Amino acid sequence: MGSVIEAVARFPRAPLLTWATPLELQPRLSERLGIKLLVKRDDLTGLAFGGNKVRQLEFYFGKAQAASADTVLITGAVQSNYVRVAAAAAARFGMACHIQLEERVPDVDAVYRTSGNVLLDHLLGATLHSYPVGEDEEGADRRLAEIAADLTSQGKRPYIIPLGANHPPLGALGYIRCAAELLEQMHGADRLVLGSGSGHTHAGLLFGLRALGWKGPVTGICVRRAATLQAQRVESLCRRIAEMLEVANPVTPDDIDLRDDVLSPGYGRLNDAVADAMRDSARLDGLLLDPVYTARAMAGLFALAADGRVAAGSTVIFLHTGGLPAIFGYARDLHLKVMGRAPI
Numbered sequence: 001m002g003s004v005i006e007a008v009a010r011f012p013r014a015p016l017l018t019w020a021t022p023l024e025l026q027p028r029l030s031e032r033l034g035i036k037l038l039v040k041r042d043d044l045t046g047l048a049f050g051g052n053k054v055r056q057l058e059f060y061f062g063k064a065q066a067a068s069a070d071t072v073l074i075t076g077a078v079q080s081n082y083v084r085v086a087a088a089a090a091a092r093f094g095m096a097c098h099i100q101l102e103e104r105v106p107d108v109d110a111v112y113r114t115s116g117n118v119l120l121d122h123l124l125g126a127t128l129h130s131y132p133v134g135e136d137e138e139g140a141d142r143r144l145a146e147i148a149a150d151l152t153s154q155g156k157r158p159y160i161i162p163l164g165a166n167h168p169p170l171g172a173l174g175y176i177r178c179a180a181e182l183l184e185q186m187h188g189a190d191r192l193v194l195g196s197g198s199g200h201t202h203a204g205l206l207f208g209l210r211a212l213g214w215k216g217p218v219t220g221i222c223v224r225r226a227a228t229l230q231a232q233r234v235e236s237l238c239r240r241i242a243e244m245l246e247v248a249n250p251v252t253p254d255d256i257d258l259r260d261d262v263l264s265p266g267y268g269r270l271n272d273a274v275a276d277a278m279r280d281s282a283r284l285d286g287l288l289l290d291p292v293y294t295a296r297a298m299a300g301l302f303a304l305a306a307d308g309r310v311a312a313g314s315t316v317i318f319l320h321t322g323g324l325p326a327i328f329g330y331a332r333d334l335h336l337k338v339m340g341r342a343p344i
């Protein structure tokens, strides 16, 4: 049983988390939903506004340090939390950081391009590049490799954190560690709900929980792709985690539970259900959610509770994966769709 944790411990890790994040009851949201809602506060992972990428990047920076890299390269959406935390981690470890920002969200405004995470990328001292499309992972990785080749010719030692699916899913290891942390905190939980984007968080947590013997449902709420596509992605990630760790894969296809009923109109764009979840979480329990991931995941949980797929009275753990700086990048949409009026 301990073997999966031992297997993870064999991978180099550059520590960024200094504490276990709290599991916190949300009393008024619980009442509203008719369940006991506990939030695993991974928005409080500490570094530079935190979020789930802190746990993931411990392993990429571990690898980068093992390779004696002095520069890290990474791709993300303009309001990416991943690249913001990478820039902060690079600063912490005395490395340079090159960020490639993709055009993943249509119809954005100047605030989206300058505030929130992008503002922090600049503040953290990263060098920014842009990539003209948002659905071309292999192309973005090739472009990053070209930038890395340039850096090498200048005498630098670059390390690329890849975007594409054909790489060892090191980031998922951070969520296998989180599964062990969570099992110390959660007693009698019936279900876990989280947003599923690249799938590293979902796959790592599910893999870890199953490997450590927890059998409850883990429901992923799609934030980027339809459920059937995302299920293949999570399944393949679990297989690759098992290969990478050289342990048996404890995850069966039945374990992979994905819902995409709140996904439209697509990645990084609000709909009414997402706006409602964001407003209610803020106004009932003072719980801030981000517009891209956690408000959508919470909207998914609201939908599950509303139609009885999550049983009344059950105990649900919601993973808060962070993303809070994006709130500021989405000021226009939040004024219009969450607060319901243009800013004065």
Ligand SMILES: *Cc1c(COP(=O)(O)O)cnc(C)c1O
Pocket (backbone or CB within 6 Å): 051, 052, 053, 081, 082, 195, 196, 197, 198, 199, 200, 201, 202, 290, 293, 294, 321, 322, 323, 324
């Ligand atoms: C990246 C991100 C996710 C999705 O995590 P994956 O591991 O990519 O699935 C969820 N929430 C926030 C706030 C994120 O930044």
